[in-house]
Amino acid sequence: MRCWRKLTQLLLIALASTPCFAADDVPGLIDPAIQQVAAIAPEPQGVAVDPLNIKVERSIAATNFRVLTAGQHTPWQIVHAILGLKHDCILNTTDGKKISGLEWLATSKFHEGVPLWEKTPYGGRGHPFTKPYAFEGHPTQFLGYMCMADLPLDYKFQTADGSPITVREIVNDAKMQLREGPEVTWTLWALAHYIPPDSEWINAYGEAWSIERMVQIQTHESVLNAACGGTHGLFVLAYARNRYIATKKPLRGVWLEADQKIQRFIHEARTMQNPDGSFSADYFQGRRWDPDFTKRLPANGHMLEWLMVALPQSDLKQDWVRRGVESVADDLYNNRKVAVDCGPLYHAVDALNLYNYRTNPNPRPLSYPISGKRKLEAQTASLSKPIEKTQKAPEKTTTEKQLEAEPAKESDSTPSESASVESNSTDETSEKPTESSNTETQPAEESAIPEPTPKITPPGPSNTGSQRPLPIAPPPPE
Numbered sequence: 001m002r003c004w005r006k007l008t009q010l011l012l013i014a015l016a017s018t019p020c021f022a023a024d025d026v027p028g029l030i031d032p033a034i035q036q037v038a039a040i041a042p043e044p045q046g047v048a049v050d051p052l053n054i055k056v057e058r059s060i061a062a063t064n065f066r067v068l069t070a071g072q073h074t075p076w077q078i079v080h081a082i083l084g085l086k087h088d089c090i091l092n093t094t095d096g097k098k099i100s101g102l103e104w105l106a107t108s109k110f111h112e113g114v115p116l117w118e119k120t121p122y123g124g125r126g127h128p129f130t131k132p133y134a135f136e137g138h139p140t141q142f143l144g145y146m147c148m149a150d151l152p153l154d155y156k157f158q159t160a161d162g163s164p165i166t167v168r169e170i171v172n173d174a175k176m177q178l179r180e181g182p183e184v185t186w187t188l189w190a191l192a193h194y195i196p197p198d199s200e201w202i203n204a205y206g207e208a209w210s211i212e213r214m215v216q217i218q219t220h221e222s223v224l225n226a227a228c229g230g231t232h233g234l235f236v237l238a239y240a241r242n243r244y245i246a247t248k249k250p251l252r253g254v255w256l257e258a259d260q261k262i263q264r265f266i267h268e269a270r271t272m273q274n275p276d277g278s279f280s281a282d283y284f285q286g287r288r289w290d291p292d293f294t295k296r297l298p299a300n301g302h303m304l305e306w307l308m309v310a311l312p313q314s315d316l317k318q319d320w321v322r323r324g325v326e327s328v329a330d331d332l333y334n335n336r337k338v339a340v341d342c343g344p345l346y347h348a349v350d351a352l353n354l355y356n357y358r359t360n361p362n363p364r365p366l367s368y369p370i371s372g373k374r375k376l377e378a379q380t381a382s383l384s385k386p387i388e389k390t391q392k393a394p395e396k397t398t399t400e401k402q403l404e405a406e407p408a409k410e411s412d413s414t415p416s417e418s419a420s421v422e423s424n425s426t427d428e429t430s431e432k433p434t435e436s437s438n439t440e441t442q443p444a445e446e447s448a449i450p451e452p453t454p455k456i457t458p459p460g461p462s463n464t465g466s467q468r469p470l471p472i473a474p475p476p477p478e
Helices: 002-020 032-038 051-063 075-088 101-107 141-149 167-177 185-194 211-220 227-245 254-271 293-310 313-317 319-334 342-359 398-403
Strands: 090-092 098-100 117-120 123-126 156-158 164-166 200-202 208-210
Touching: 051 075, 051 319, 051 342, 075 090, 075 101, 075 141, 075 342, 090 101, 098 101, 101 141, 101 156, 123 141, 123 164, 123 167, 141 167, 141 185, 164 167, 167 185, 185 211, 185 227, 208 211, 211 227, 211 254, 227 254, 227 293, 254 293, 293 319, 293 342, 313 319, 313 342, 319 342
Parallel strands: none
Antiparallel strands: 090 098, 117 123, 156 164, 200 208
């Protein structure tokens, strides 16, 4: 019996790793470092291999080939890549080298002559909105997304004059400049990560604030009229709730109200799920399936992302959740050569990374250890200099050009989708892209809801999921 189990594990690993790096899929892009990052490590004896985790890791690895270019792609796009890939985000440089995405954001002072970071009387912040898809589209958006990489409070970012600001200073600025008017979603995202859930403070305008007040405001925000179908607001509510639950205090008052909203929309997400496992292309406004991958992915990825922080561990084994994960994983891998907007792409990858971390007893290792105590110098030591190419790269094939994300193009309004950047306003009210100019877009199909997909059965009781604490907030209780 043990021999058969071991043989089955080896076969599953072989089947999973071969198509991801097949030469006909990515000619000329077979990089040993990327292979090592994406490879599935041998499973511990007695632990079954879940085929769904294999699919998830394959899709994450395929997304690594959509490489952004520092200095051409915008900080807004690169921050989204860091949200999805975290410390594994590597960028091309305009001189043909490679650099860590986090290191580029920390050490590059300008983009198109505009500072990436700026000092304020209260600390520092990412550069506010200037035009669509350039800098922060929402207050504290950059730190809100980058906190998913668990940056320590003394992590430094260079400002225009060369002096640094730290994550701690960005957090303080967010607290001081918080007002009732602007949306609180991304500010709550960052503050919930870095300060205790019972924190209270007086802002620069003499107003009393607290995490609880921010949670209450977010709870009362409309889901149907919010950015990206309301999924960002639901994500941060679940995220903040999880941090509160970690204090071992009972859910009551504001926190109970937030949890009730979360439970309601978990039910609605499941109710509106399509038969193939994908989530509604119209978010919470009714069930709909879209035959166009670029129009299907925004809702599918965003919905799965917030569910991955909202659901308790036991629910991740439920069939409807597994089919949702499989839908996103299959879509990303099967359409890996199709141009797609940065926002939906990296939110979907973030969802898969969260699922993989919570369910895979032996997930692929991160490029860097996640630690709240490491300093900038220690974090970027292995990438303190751009990685030199060992030889001159051959001319890119058509397939390679389609696998790599193209830089954003200047226009009077918004970038085209062929630039792999979201094509509506930076407020992300819908993130629905325009028609792709990619030559390998999928043929038109009838806009009918597809048939249900076969169920992938999870392995037996031996696979109980990772018991390690998440690098973000702990999952909610059973």
